[in-house]
Amino acid sequence: QQQVKQSPQSLIVQKGGISIINCAYENTAFDYFPWYQQFPGKGPALLIAIRPDVSEKKEGRFTISFNKSAKQFSLHIMDSQPGDSATYFCAASIGRSNSGYALNFGKGTSLLVTP
C-alpha cells in the first residue's frame, strides 16, 4: 500500500503566488522527510529535507512544515516562478534501517506556474 499519501495530484498557481503541497504518512518509524523535484525527462533531485525534531525548515523560497502529531508535512513554495513548474514528490524513510537511504515516495504533484 502507499505509505506516503500526497495531495493535490496537480496544482496551477499564478506567478508570485504560494504553492502548497501536502503529504501524510502512517508509519511513525519514519524519521527523514525529503522533497524531490523532477523535470520532464529528468531524474528527481533533492530539493529540501527535514527531520522530525524540528517543525519547520526554510531554504530560500522553499519551506517544509512538519506536524509530528498529525503525521503530516507540507512544502510551501513562496513567490512561485514559471521555472518552478515541475513534478514534486514527498518521501519518507526510516533511519537506522538496513535499507540505506531507500525512500518511500508519494505519487507526486504536477505544478504549473502560469506567467
Next chain:
Amino acid sequence: NAGVMQNPRHLVRRRGQEARLRCSPMKGHSHVYWYRQLPEEGLKFMVYLQKENIIDESGMPKERFSAEFPKEGPSILRIQQVVRGDSAAYFCASSPPPLPGQGGTGELFFGEGSRLTVL
C-alpha cells in the same frame, strides 16, 4: 564530475524478450538503488545493492526481475520475458555509505532514467 549514468535511455522490447538496464553510480558511491516509475505514479522502490551484495530486494517482483552490482562495472537490472506491464521508467540512484548514527537519512542522487517500452 559525472553524475549517475544510466543506459540505455530508451529501450524497446517485444513481449518475451529480455531487457538489461545499466547504472554507473556517482564517483565514490558504493550504494545503488533501483526504482520504477509508472505513468501518474510515484517512484516505487525495487532493490538496494552494495558492491557484490543485495541488501534489500523487498520491492522486486518475485519472478523475472533480478539485479546485480558486481565488483567491477555497472549495476544491472535484468527483466526476463518482458510483458507490457513492465513498460515504465526505471531510475537508478546512488549514495555514499550511510554515516554512523545517521542511518537512512541522506540524499539519493538519481540518474535520468531508462524508459522501457514493451510492444
